[in-house]
Structure formats: C-alpha cells, structure tokens
Amino acid sequence: MTYVGRFAPSPTGPLHFGSLVAAVASYCDARAAAGRWLVRMEDIDPLREMPGAARRILDQLAAYGFEWDGGVLFQSTRLEAYRAALDALRLGGKVFWCRCSRAELARIDSAVYPGTCRAFTAPRDDAAMRLRVADGVVEFYDRVFGPQREDVAETVGDFVVQRRDGLFAYQLAVVVDDAFQGVTDVVRGADLLDNTARQIALQRLLGLPTPRYMHLPLALNADGSKLSKQTHARELPTPADSGLLWQALAFLGQAVPPDMPPATCAEILRHGVRHWSAAAVPRSSSVRLA
Ligand code: GLU
Numbered sequence: 001m002t003y004v005g006r007f008a009p010s011p012t013g014p015l016h017f018g019s020l021v022a023a024v025a026s027y028c029d030a031r032a033a034a035g036r037w038l039v040r041m042e043d044i045d046p047l048r049e050m051p052g053a054a055r056r057i058l059d060q061l062a063a064y065g066f067e068w069d070g071g072v073l074f075q076s077t078r079l080e081a082y083r084a085a086l087d088a089l090r091l092g093g094k095v096f097w098c099r100c101s102r103a104e105l106a107r108i109d110s111a112v113y114p115g116t117c118r119a120f121t122a123p124r125d126d127a128a129m130r131l132r133v134a135d136g137v138v139e140f141y142d143r144v145f146g147p148q149r150e151d152v153a154e155t156v157g158d159f160v161v162q163r164r165d166g167l168f169a170y171q172l173a174v175v176v177d178d179a180f181q182g183v184t185d186v187v188r189g190a191d192l193l194d195n196t197a198r199q200i201a202l203q204r205l206l207g208l209p210t211p212r213y214m215h216l217p218l219a220l221n222a223d224g225s226k227l228s229k230q231t232h233a234r235e236l237p238t239p240a241d242s243g244l245l246w247q248a249l250a251f252l253g254q255a256v257p258p259d260m261p262p263a264t265c266a267e268i269l270r271h272g273v274r275h276w277s278a279a280a281v282p283r284s285s286s287v288r289l290a
Pocket of ligand 1: 009042187188
C-alpha cells in the first residue's frame, strides 16, 4: 500500500513551533516512505477561526520549504460528505438527539455522558447528535506509544458527532476525510492520542479503514505550560528562520549535526527525510523546551 500522510491544521491561529514539529514529522515520515503528503485545512468551526489564519498557515508552510501533493482540502467544502456519514449512522440507529445543556452535564460528577437522552431516536430541534457508543475495548497500536486500549463507553461515553448549533464534530470530519483522502498514516500531536479510540469506533461503524497512528510528544514551555495557538505561543516567523527546522528535528530525537549549521529550509528538510527514524521519536507525552 502506498503511504499517504497528511498535516491537518485548524485555522485558529498561525503555526507555532509545536505545529512545526507535527508538520516536520508527518512530512519526513511520508517522504522517507516515498509517500504522498497532503495538507488539509480543518476549517469547520467558524467560531474558533481567526480571520486570515488559513492563508497565513499555508504561507508559513511554503516559507519553511514544505511541498504538499495536490491541492489543499478545505473541510468547509466537505459538509455534504459529513451529512451523508451522519445519515448512514442515523439509518443504522447509531445516534440519538441530546438537548442536555453544558451546565446540566457539568453538574454530573463525571466526564462520561450519562445517557440521559438515549431514548430520543427521532430528530429533535435544538439538539446535538450523539453517537450511541457500544461497550467494548478498542485496541490499536501507536508507533510511538505502543499498544493502546480504551473502552470509549467508560472514558467518554456517547460523544457528540453534530453539535447543537449544527456544526459537525471534529471526530466525524477527521475520519470521513482521512478515508476520503486515502490517508494510510496519521502523524500528529499526543494531545490527540486519547481521541484515537473514538475515531476508530466511528471508522468501524461507517465501514472505513483504520490508518496507522503515530503520536508525537507535545512541546511545552520551559515552565511546563502548553504551547498552543490559544496561549499566543510565538508564531513562526517569515521569512523562515530555518534553524527552527533543525530544532524541530532535534526535538523529535532525530540525528542533527551538533552545530546545526546554517542551511536552507529545503536542505534541512532533505536531511530530515534522509535520516528519518520514527523509532528515535521520544516516547513521552510532552517535552519541555529549554
Ligand atoms: N486539526 C487538528 C488540530 O489542529 C488536528 C487534527 C488531526 O491531526 O487529526 O489540532
């Protein structure tokens, strides 16, 4: 099977060092396997989007020397496919309509949905659509973290596939599009490791293939706080500071010249691909930056 990888940013803000790490790993893993590397813009949540961020992200990727195959897939153009997937789940009796408010759910002393609305199998106005999660352990193998098992009914319970405001859930869109694009390998941050079992459960219900998974340690600030777009981590400068690519490779445990000599982005990415070792990626959910 030919390798197909992808980088799937949400346009909630420009890329920062943490996103560069994910882009570098997914790119090098794909190219080292002579595979394709796709970019998918996960723009299905207008409320979280920052105007101009999608364009900025693509400019940043180009500036840092990334070349993607084919056009960028914007999830905002894929709503029909998500609707069709929901229809299939509905016809199979796999979903129900839930009007529980956030406040009501917050009062329950557990992160697991208690099944309050499971009886509502016909569409209701002003309701979210939840997947009726079956009991049973989902097992998968992560290329960094090894064998994983999760009983989704116990950890999250029936989860939302379409929000009350009509927006499609990330879990749904990501599995529909990974399958649509023929993605064989998902390489992304370890913050999504605990979303993977939910995604596999959905793939099984929709009859979609399960890709291989590889989760990467998250870059944290020196004080241990999260380096996210929301906390205004510094955006990747353009024109590119190519040394950040050396630092991303070093963060991923890859062999880099000790002096990290000045080089172009293209040269550093070529080095990254030539010397890529998935086995060298640290098996740790996060790594603090010096
Ligand atoms: N769009 C998600 C994010 O930016 C990543 C989705 C994925 O890689 O599955 O966090």
